[in-house]
Amino acid sequence: MLRVSKLTDYGTLVLTHLASFPERLFSVTELAQVLHLNAPTISKVLKALGRHELVSSVRGAHGGYALARPATEISVAQIIDALEDQPFGLTECSATAGTCDIEGDCRIRANWQRINAVVRRVLDDVSLADMVQPTPLATEALLLRRTPERKSTP
Amino acid sequence: MLRVSKLTDYGTLVLTHLASFPERLFSVTELAQVLHLNAPTISKVLKALGRHELVSSVRGAHGGYALARPATEISVAQIIDALEDQPFGLTECSATAGTCDIEGDCRIRANWQRINAVVRRVLDDVSLADMVQPTPLATEALLLRRTPERKSTP
DNA sequence: CTAAAATAGGACTAATATAGTCTTATTTAA
DNA sequence: TTAAATAAGACTATATTAGTCCTATTTTAG
Numbered sequence: 001m002l003r004v005s006k007l008t009d010y011g012t013l014v015l016t017h018l019a020s021f022p023e024r025l026f027s028v029t030e031l032a033q034v035l036h037l038n039a040p041t042i043s044k045v046l047k048a049l050g051r052h053e054l055v056s057s058v059r060g061a062h063g064g065y066a067l068a069r070p071a072t073e074i075s076v077a078q079i080i081d082a083l084e085d086q087p088f089g090l091t092e093c094s095a096t097a098g099t100c101d102i103e104g105d106c107r108i109r110a111n112w113q114r115i116n117a118v119v120r121r122v123l124d125d126v127s128l129a130d131m132v133q134p135t136p137l138a139t140e141a142l143l144l145r146r147t148p149e150r151k152s153t154p
Numbered sequence: 155m156l157r158v159s160k161l162t163d164y165g166t167l168v169l170t171h172l173a174s175f176p177e178r179l180f181s182v183t184e185l186a187q188v189l190h191l192n193a194p195t196i197s198k199v200l201k202a203l204g205r206h207e208l209v210s211s212v213r214g215a216h217g218g219y220a221l222a223r224p225a226t227e228i229s230v231a232q233i234i235d236a237l238e239d240q241p242f243g244l245t246e247c248s249a250t251a252g253t254c255d256i257e258g259d260c261r262i263r264a265n266w267q268r269i270n271a272v273v274r275r276v277l278d279d280v281s282l283a284d285m286v287q288p289t290p291l292a293t294e295a296l297l298l299r300r301t302p303e304r305k306s307t308p
Numbered sequence: 309c310t311a312a313a314a315t316a317g318g319a320c321t322a323a324t325a326t327a328g329t330c331t332t333a334t335t336t337a338a
Numbered sequence: 339t340t341a342a343a344t345a346a347g348a349c350t351a352t353a354t355t356a357g358t359c360c361t362a363t364t365t366t367a368g
Binding site for chain 1 (some may be wrong): 158159162167239244261262273294
């Protein structure tokens with residue numbers, strides 16, 4: 001359904017909170033209380049973010065989590081990569097090779113991959129810092145001010 | 155998982171085939187044979203595309219389906235709208251209002267909506283004609299040639 | 309040295325979404 | 339009047355995602 005998973009959604013929430021207090025450590029318990037989410041779920045998210053080195057953790061009493069690097073250096077694309085278990089790509093055939101017999105002479109696959117690259121680029125260009133502070137996104141200026149060639153029907 | 159549904163994937167396949175022979179009608183049976191997909195599934199896709207007026211149909215014997223307008227006038231975004239049942243948006247809270255208690259002072263939601271708008275714009279700009287002929291996409295030139303500010307980690 | 313407070317990994321269950329099929333009704337040409 | 343089509347939508351099976359729980363490890367404090 002062209003949605004990011006809930007874990008990814010929670011992930012951005014948690015990370016923006018960490019980004020707001022970069023000097024502090026937060027335990028799962030505290031984050032759960034502040035963000036009104038259940039502790040086991042937050043824990044799952046943070047463990048995945050840790051494995052992908054977006055957060056650093058300190059174990060033991062008084063331990064907790066903090067961003068592994070400045071919020072300007074963490075992109076939405078990286079958060080998605082950390083929390084979605086399928087590889088990036090809007091269609092199965094364009095994300096993973098060998099899922100279709102006619103892959104060779106399929107023009108559509110190549111075009112989906114172009115679309116993937118453009119979307120990916122958009123997501124690469126949005127940082128965690130952008131998600132916290134409501135500054136216009138870099139790609140917005142480029143894309144949204146152009147004259148529409150085809151009307152959208154939402 | 156940030157994927158379009160399989161129905162949408164099939165939809166682009168079916169539509170590109172119709173686009174290749176704009177003067178002809180295709181029955182479900184014929185499309186199923188040519189595209190190596192099961193007839194009931196193709197039928198489901200075409201019915202949805204018909205309801206959204208992307209294809210026109212002729213009922214009765216010798217009936218079938220054809221594009222409702224030129225391939226240049228059908229966008230990937232329109233195909234997605236026709237075949238995904240959830241409204242467009244990468245997160246639930248940014249696609250639908252009222253799914254979260256703190257919606258008012260949530261800075262993240264607004265930023266997801268900006269991201270949605272940019273991604274949507276990319277998808278609006280790719281036509282069915284683009285999906286058939288391997289011409290560079292309009293947005294590719296704009297976005298992919300810029301100097302990366304942040305490295306992607308795939 | 310032990311207890312308490314944390315994270316780490318991963319298995320497991322439940323809920324949800326998607327895919328795919330089938331049935332019945334309607335339309336049209338021969 | 340029959341056969342070949344589409345239309346609508348209910349239904350079932352599968353796959354994915356969400357969420358929880360258990361066990362192990364780490365660290366601080368008393």
